[in-house]
Each structure stands twice: as structure tokens, then as C-alpha cells.
Amino acid sequence: MALATLLLPAAVLAVSAALSWGADAVGLAVGRYIVAAAAWLSLAVLAAVWLAGGRGLVEFTPGITTAVAPLRLRMDAVVVLFQVAVLVPAALLLTFQSRSSREAAIAGLAAAAALLCLEGGSLLWTAIGLGVCMSLVLIDLHREEQRGSVPFWGVQTIAWLLLVWTAVLLEAAGGTSVFGAIPVTALRLPAFAVLAAAAVLCAGVLPVRTWVSEAWTRRRLEAGTLAIALLVPIGFYLLVRAYGMGAGQWPASQANLVVAAIGSTAAVGAAVRAQAATTRRGFLAEAVPLGSGVALLAVGLGTPLGLVAALMGVLSVSIVAGLAPLVPSDRGPVALLAIAVPAGAPPTVVFGSLLLSVQAALEAGVVQAFLGLAVVAAWLLGLAAAARAVRLRDASADTGLNGSRVGSLVTAVVAVAAGVGLTLVVALLAIPAAAEVMPPTPVQGQGAGGVSPSAILGAGSLGVSTASGGWSSALLAGPIVLLALVAVAAAPLLRWHAARTSVAEAPLAPAIVELEPPPAPLFTPPLAPVPARAAGWLKAFRLPAQYRSLFRPALMEAAVARSKPWLWVAVTVVLTIAVTR
Amino acid sequence: MPWAAIGLHLVALVLYPGLVLILAVGILAEGAASVAVDTAGLRAAPFAPVRRLRDGAARAWPPLLGGALLAALAATQLAVPANPLSPLERNLLVAAVAIATAMWLGLGWAWSPPGARAALVVQACWLVALLSPAVVSETLRPQVLGAVTVPAQLPLKALSGLLYLFCLPAILQLVDEPVPATGVAAVRVLLWLPLCGLGVSLFLPPASDDAVGSLRFIASTIGVALIAIALGVALTKTDLRSIYLRLASVLAGGVLVVAAFTAAVTSAVA
């Protein structure tokens, strides 16, 4: 039973990948549909086995030692939340993006690997899973387009190796990297710093432009956006698990502050880049970094509310990751709605998570409150950027990729529905997950007392109500959506009336006026040219001619290998003198 | 299913302090603005806002609908007496984001780069004015912030109120020489109550929870609107407009410094 609970969701995807591959082999172009259906089925299976299993901790340790570590799988509330965060955008993208059967097979395998990575019962197994997932994503990326895949590989390899090293450091300090058995004292500041570096690199949450935004510069978006959907949540998973390792807290409050600061600056950076985008795709490329930055701020706060906000942030980022690539290139109502969702317009789930994050920052302390203020500024800038993005030309229109109107409508509806049912998502997914890593047993410092639903949810769980403020998601957002639907239904009548009463006026201009050239940025990003300038300087950098030979391995190899081996003798003599002195 | 609660919230959105009150205050204030700023005749003044709304609905109803709903959402967050929403459910940030979103809907509708830049700067300053007291008091509940009388926080509150008032003309597009584009104007009609009412909620002591209190709140809101209009006229007629944004930015910077200082002092004392 335990094995089935753990492996079924991934197995469904893996089998569909095999079927898709087989379909491709026999020339049937149905692979895409098989994998898409499998992704939704996997989501359903995950929910079913989780609820059927009593939503408790499930561990599987068959006693087999593979890849130098005993196989150990684990499923708890944290894993389920992050698997949902991976599966929702993956399912959306696999359903609404066009892929060949072979591409769909690789994508399905990558998604399965991501699920297994999250199910790793120890940090070492998480690292192994990340390595496999990263490799499959790389194959997908490289197969689609070579450009940009090597830098992605580089960054992800650094993240992966740092994660492996973290597991090693934990085993050295505490004798194990098994999540349930790591001694509280094992996660010291150096190990945490390495883990945090791995996490931010994996999730691409930095103040500067990362692989997440770069993935949008590719000609085709399929592989890049799937990579974002699969890998960004894994990065956050590591930071959330770190709370579990430290019994609800990170090794030092400075670490919390640094991570929170990185998050808020990342959000501001993404918003600044978004408002300066020259295409709509450029704006959408910053949607995930913006949300990720806010989520990173929240996860860095180190308070129960902060963690819940961060987990909600991860879920909203996953919806944005699934929505952004599907935004149609026109300027119709669906496109407007789809662009408004990532910007955090009320009453979507993105809005709810941003609201929770800022409230958590406000309650966490003075410095954190000011970081929250920066995030609100980023939010405002994001809204302005979204308003501008409506008028931007869509680069993807040149390549004939126009997103998916149905897909973006479905996703936007999901985002709004999740916004209305915010408290349900918080109560079912976020609070249990936060309680998993922030145990209620009182510990000193931040996180003391653990996560309490009554401190986050209002009366009847119809709204969020924390110490600093409330938000009646169900009672206010619900009626607003209702009114909007009524108005949309009555719109034709309104238009007819308006037309009848203004017959004397000149014929009306089209709803949205085409602006050519696209609107200028609200302001030029202050440090925008710096990376390009630095890269140019590095490219142009040349050693003085007389020293170049010292740094040319070929010349030294020629000296060592091709000449008579006096150099061998010389080196031996020098080493002998060195060790005998 | 809590139908009663849903009904109350629906009332708050549609009637009081929602759409109906928004339209009433909006038409009143917009009429005054068209007299004072656009120098329209007294007779034409009441019809100007109605025409703007009608044109807006005819040209692009989705943004106007969005703007109306967001304005209603913002209005429900005000510390207006007899508000069907309990004080615990109100949130300054919800109101701020709803107002900002509505404004950008209008700006996106009729985009002009200089106007957008000015709006961004002034909205940033406006947010500083809104959130600085909240950061120090560690709460986002409007009525709580309005009731703050801690001596150490009063200078910040006063300075923030001043900044808030100073930002209103630009946020309401009263400083621009030409009449704002249709989209902006239509949305502006809907934002008088949320914008001015939020200022009243945050910077004036809460009124009693009865009809008199409600009238007092509405009067104060209209008063704030008239001050904003007067300030807008003054700025339009004088050369101050050229340095207006700079002044707002400097004032916002000052508010931030004072907020940081106050927060440090407060936490040191605590």
C-alpha cells in the first residue's frame, strides 16, 4: 500500500511516456494526448491516495541500497503540496501546448522524475531525483533548441552538486540525511548556506535575470516553460524542508533575513524588468520570478504565517507557470484576464498569496516589514507592467505560437476559483504542510508554537484573518465573481443601450487602440546594461602577449609530451626536493 | 452555507459602501472637478460624469466593469460606520491594491507614456503614505490605524496624511492640463470614494458607528475630495506642477525615513 501510495502518480506518468514513445515508434501522433491525460490522472491519483491514506506520513524503506544510499521514499503534507505545485502546471502545459509524441514522452518522464525527487526520503535521494529530473529536462531542452541549454545545465549542475554536498555535510554532522532522522543540531549555518544557494539557483530566484527568464528567449516555449514548472517548486521544497531539519527554524536568524532580502530584491528586480519588456513575452517571462521572489521573502520570514504564505506563494507561482505560456497574443478579454492574474489582481489566488506574504512580513519584525514594503512596490510595478503589456507586441506571434485561448481561460478560471476558495487551499494544503515542518512543540526563537489554523483562518474558515489584517476570500471574492459573471451576461444589453443613446456621436473607435511603436518603458532599469557590459569586458579581456603562453595548456602539454622527457626528470627532482626538505 | 453573511457582503459591495455610494460620491466630486478644473458650466457639471461613464461603457466595458468591481471591493475595506463588513475582515492593502489595479485598468485602456510614468511615481508615494503607519503599527486594519494616538507615532501619521493629501490630485488625474482620456476619466468617477475615503479611514479618528457617524464620514470624504480638487487647481494654475512629482518623491522619502526612525524607536522601547 505504501509503495502504491508513493509510486502511483509517478508511475502513471512513466507508463504514459512509454506509451507515447511507442506511439511515436509506430507513427501514431497521439503521444501528446496520452501524456496529458496521464498528467491529470496522476493529479487525481495523488489526491485519491493522499486522502485515502488518511493524510498521514507514509514512508517506504525496502532495505535496498542503490546508488550508495539505502532507498527511502516519503510522502507527507509537504510532498503532496509540492507535487500538486508540479503537477498542475505540468498538466496544463502538456494539455494545451503542442508537442510531438517523443517530446511528450520525455516531458512525461521529466515530470515523473520531479515527483520522485520530491518523494525522496532523504536529502541525498532528493539530490538524486533532482539530478535525474534535470538531465531529462536538459534532453528535452537540447532536443528542442540547443541555444541556452548549456547555461541552464551549468546553473542546474551547480545547484545539484551543492545539494549533494549539503547531504554530505548533514551526514558528516548528524550521521544521516534522512528527513525524519536528522538531528536538530546537524543543520548548521555553513550547511544551510550551501542548501540555500542550491535552492535559489534551482528555482532561479535572484535579483538578476536567471535561467527562468532566459527560458522565454527560446524560439519555442514548450521545453523551457515545462522546465520552469518542474524545477522552480523543487528549489522551494529544499528551503521548506530545511525548516523540518531544524525543528521549525533555520540555524540562524541572519539566514532568515538574508533569504528574505534576496526574495524581496528578486521580486523588485523582476518587476523592474517586466515594466521594461519590449514584448509581451518579455513581460510574461518575469511573471514567475516576481511570484517566486515574494514566495522567497515569505519563506525567509521564519514564522508560521510566513511559511503558510510561502507555500501559498509556491502554489500560485505554479499556476502562473502554467498560465503564462498559454496567454494568447491578442488583446481580447481572455488575454486581459490572463495577463492580470500573474500581476496579482484581486481576487485571484496570486493576489491572496501576495496579501498573505505582505501581512506575514509586517508581523515578522521591523526589517521584514520594510522588505514587505519593497514587495508591495514590486506588486504595484507589476500591475503597471501588466497594463503596459496588454499593448505590447507578442514576440511569439512572429513564430506562429499564439498560446491557447481555451488553456489560458481554464487556467485563469482555476486561479480565480482558487482565489475564492483561498481558505480551503490554505486549510487543506498549506497549513498541514507548514505544520509538518514547523512542529507545534514549542521551540526557542522563531517558529515557536508551530502552525495554528486559528491564527490564520477567520471564523468559519470563510476568510483569512491574521493579527495584522483579514481578507474575506469566500464572502467578498465570491460575490465579486458573481457580479462579474452577471455583468458579462448583461454586457450585450449594455452595449446596445450605449449605442442607442449615443447615436449622435461619431462612430466609436475600436475598444483598444493599436499603438505603434510599442509603449516605451516606464523607466529604464538602472543596472540593466551592467551584465552585458561585464560580459563584453570579459570577452574582450586578453592577457598581455608575453604571459599568454603560461595559460595555454596545449603548449605545456607539447613541452611535456612531445619533447624528450627531461621535463619528467626535472619535475621528479623538484618534487623530491620538495618532500625531503 | 452562510447565506446571511454572503448577503451582507453583497450589500456592502453593491449598496453601502459599495457601488451606489461610490457613484453618488463620484458624480458629486466629478461634477465639482469639472467645474473647477475643466471649467465646465454648473449646468453641465452633473452630466459630465454620467457621460463619461456611458462613453466608457460603450467603448470598452470589460475594463470599466473591472474598475467598478475593484472600486467596490476597495470601498468595502473603508472604516466607514455601519459597514456590513466586520472590522476584522477589512484590510488596507486589499483596498490599496484594488484601487491601484482599477487605476491601471484605466491607464491601460488609454495609455500615454508620460501619464503612466507620472501615475507610477505618484502611486509609489501614495503607497508610502498608506503603508508607513501600517509598518510601524504592524497592522493593516484601517480603523485601527485611524485610531492610533500613540505620541511616538503621531508625527509619522501626520506626515503620511500630508503626503497622502499631496498625492491625491495626481492620482485623480487633476493635475494634467488636458481633460483625461475617456478610460481614465470613467474609472476616475469610480475612485473618488475609495481614494478619499481611505484617507479619512486612516488619518482621521474613526466616527461613531451610527447614521451621524456615516454622514460625518461621507462629509469628510467629500471634504478631502474638495481639498484634492483645490490642490489640483492650484497646481494646474501655478508653476508648482513642474516640481510636483519631485516634491512628492522627496516627501515620500522623508516619510520613509521618519517611519524607519519611529519603528526603530518603538521596537527599542518595546
Added chain:
Amino acid sequence: MIATLAVAGAALAWVGAATLLLSDDRRGLAVGLAVVGMGLALSTAAAGQDRLVAAALALGGVGSGALHLGRGTHGWGLMRPGATPRVIGSLVAVILTVVVAGAGVHDLAGVARLGGLVVAALAAGRVLTVTGRWVALGAGSALALGLGALGTGPALVVAAAVAVALGLIDLAGPAEAAA
């Protein structure tokens, strides 16, 4: 008397290795190998090794030398033009070896090891610098003998066997032109 024999054997081995170093033709190689074998056998026997084992070393040297007579160009090829550096090398090698490794010599076995070390060093030097096939093979045999002399019992026998085995390579004729 025994000590004199040990030193004389080591010196003889050096002479053989020097001959090997200075010669480019088959007679020189053959004689050099034979002298190396006998010299090392003498010094190791004097140092107390089993006489039979020492004889095996001598036999290995002589046998390998005899096999090297079967190929390569005729003559001694001693002190060809350009051989001066090798002359100096053979002298410097013995001096350096005595100075460096001499510190570790406390008994007759040490003397024998010193002889083996000199031979190994000179033979290795030859292997590293030569380009001709047969000369390299001869130097390889000498290297095996020299290294063997550094050990005891079985190592000496293996060294002799290796030296002879190297002598057997390419007896059929040249497989590549001597470069």
C-alpha cells in the same frame, strides 16, 4: 675481502651500464649487458644473496647480451660523435647516486643496492632518451637487471627472466627502422 668484492661488483656493473649508455651498436650493447649482469651478480652474491640466485642474474645478463648480438648494426658503436653528454651523464649519475643514496648504505647489501641503482638510473636514462628500437630493448634489459638487483631472491630471478625475454623480442628481424 667480501666488501671489496661487493664494491668491485657494483663498480663493474656501473662500467657495464656506462658501456651500454655509450654504445649504439650490438657488440657494445651485448658486452654492456653481460658486464652489468656479472657485476650485479658479484655484488649481490657478496652481499649475502643466494649464490644460485646471483648466478641467475649473471646468466640473465649474459643471455640477454648474447641475444642482443643477434640484431642491430655490427660493431661496437662506442663514443660516436655527440656522445660526450652521455659520458658526462654516466659520471654524474654515479656521483649523484652515491651522494643521494649513499647515505642509506650501512652494509654490503646497501652497496649492492647502490650498484643496482646506478645501473637502473643509467638504463632508464638511456630508455628515456634513445629512439632506436634495439638500443631501447637493450636498455630495458639493463633496467630490469638493475631493478632486480635492488631486491632479493625471487626478484633477481624475475629480473633475469625479464632481461632474457626482452632479448627475445624481434629476433626475427627489425620490425621498424631504427629512428
Added chain:
Amino acid sequence: MISAQSPIWRRAPPPQLWLAVGGVAATAAVLSASDLSYGLPLRDLVRVPGPGRIILIASAGAVLLTTGLAPHRISRWQLLGAGLGAVGAMAVLVAITDPLAVALLLILVGFGWATRRGGRPLAIRVRGPAFAALLLGVGWAFHGTTAPEWLGRAAALSLALSLVAAAGLFPYLQQVDPDEPAGYSYLAWTGFFAPALALTLPYRLLPALTPDQATVFGATLVGLGLLNLGWGVVGAWRTDTETEAWRCSFLADWGLVMVGTGLFQADGLAAAYLALLAIVLVRLPLYLWARPALLQREFPAVRGPVSVLVAVLLAGAAPFSGFPVRLLLLQAATRTGWPLAVLLLAGMVLWIAHSLRLARTVGSPRGRGALGLWLTVVISLILGMFSGTIRAAAGL
């Protein structure tokens, strides 16, 4: 014309047949060496450590895999004979317990290997083995010297350097001629003979060294290991020719091996053991699959999943053979000191820079070549997934 299909298997020429039979016999004899030790009056002269046993089997497997499925220019019977003969010689090197005897056999094997027709002259090809034999013999002869103390340290250094010289690593690099058949080039030592030595010699030498000498031995291996790692990853990335890139990639692998061996920790030794198995069973076969492209100097773009898979495999990503090596090495290095781990991490990160370049040379072969390539990938996967079992089989 080089392809996986040609030349066709010809009738086995007698010399190759005898060489193959001899090699198999020697290997079989050595694998049952413990019985022989009791059966014959060999006393302690012949004993095969666990890792040596495994590397012998792996080498035989690699010979069969590459002879049967890799593209070659020369008769497969010749290759099989030479390969199995080499395995036999390797078996003897692995079995002999006296390092001095190993040094002597190294000379014999070196010259025997160098006499094969083709490629560079014998005198050039024997330099590495001969120098390694000299260092090993001299080091072993003087390791027991306690007075003066420095002579013992020099002996330990010499022993460590003998391993470096035998494998042809930096600073004892050998010239690699792109057109020289793989079996004749020095990579045959780097990728075939030397791994056996590296897996047996330390077990023979370490018990005989004093702590002071062991420190010198280990420090030399770690230092030169890091040097080779850096040299290998940077060289394979920056060098002009793909053949050089492949040679440098071997150096990088050996860098990990030497660091692992020099740390004297169970995990480090296991990492070295697994890395050596990967060299023999994965990198060397992949190099042989890349030979046709290297000779024709035509490198297709890396597009197919197989090529990227090979790149990932070469980069040491999980779950392939490189992963357990990296993990165990990081464990051992972290216990020794985090700066060492940081240096290793830097090398491992730079590693990916050349992986795609090498994968490009392997390309996507068809027919028998594709089968062989997939087999190699599967072997790498097994080495990565079941490294614990493989480690246990060697008693590590």
C-alpha cells in the same frame, strides 16, 4: 573505411589465437589464485585483492564489448587476441604481491605492448612504463630506509609517482597521435593497464609504509590528483582538438581516482575503485565509439536524446556511474577538510563544459555501434544504480 560492421570477422590467425588463449588462461589462473597459492608452493607471492578481481572481470568485459561492437580499422581477431593477452598480463600484474616483481613485469608488459606494429616507435612507447618501473622499483627498494629519514619520504614520493607515470598522467604525459590506433596509443595504459595497477598497488604498498611515508604518498596523490582534475577539465574544454579533449577527460577521471586513493578513507578508496571501473567500462568504450569521428574530423551537432544522454553520463549526473564517485569523494574530502571539497566541487562543475563536446564526437551510431553504445549506457547506469553492491563485491 571505418565502421562498426567492417572489417568482417576473419578466420583467427594463430598468433592472436594463442595470445587470446594465453590471456584467458592467465586470467583464469589468477582469479583462482588463492587456491593456487595453497596448491602450488607460491606462498604469498600470488594473491588477488577483491578490487583487482573485479577490475580483471571488468577489463575482460570491456575487451569483449569493444572488440565485438566498437568500430575498428583492424581485424577483430587481432584486437581480441591483443585484448585478452593484455587482460592476462594485467592479471599477472594484479596477482604478484612483490612490488619489485611488479616493476619488473611492468617493463616486460611495457615492451611487449610496444612491440605491436603500427603507431609510434617502440622507443617512444616504452618510456612511460619504463619510467614507472624505475620509480616503483627504486621507491620500493628504499622505502624501508629509516636513516636518513628524508630518503624514506623520497621513496614514498617515488612510489606515488610510479602510479602517475604508469597511467601517463600529468606531469608524465605522453604524446597522443590522433591517427594512431587506440590499442597502440598511450590511452591503452591510461584506460586499461593502469587502472589495475591503481587498484592493487596501494594495497600492497600502504601496509609497508611508515605514517610519515604514508602521508607523503597520500599528499602526493591528492595534490597531483587535483592538478590532473583541473588540467583535465580545463584542457578538455579549451584544447583545440577533440582527441586531446578525450585524453584530457581521462586525466580528469584519474584526478578523482588519485584524490580518492590519497585520502586513505574507505569512501575515498571506494570512489577511486568505482571511478576506475567507469574508466574501463564506460569512458574507454565511449572513446572507441568516438574514434571514427575523431579520425574523420567530422562532428555532428548534438541533437538526439542519445547524444545528450551521453553528455549527461559523461558529466557524472545521477544516476550514472559518475554520481557515486562524486558523492563518495565529497564525503571523504569533507571529512578531511572543506576546502578540498570546494576544489573538487569546482572541478566537477567545470566538468560539464567538455561533456557535450565529447558527446558530439560519439554521435548517434547505427546498427552494431548503436547496440554497443546503448550497452555502454546501461553499464554506466548499473554502475551508478548498484554501486553499493559493486562496492561490496570488492570488499570495500
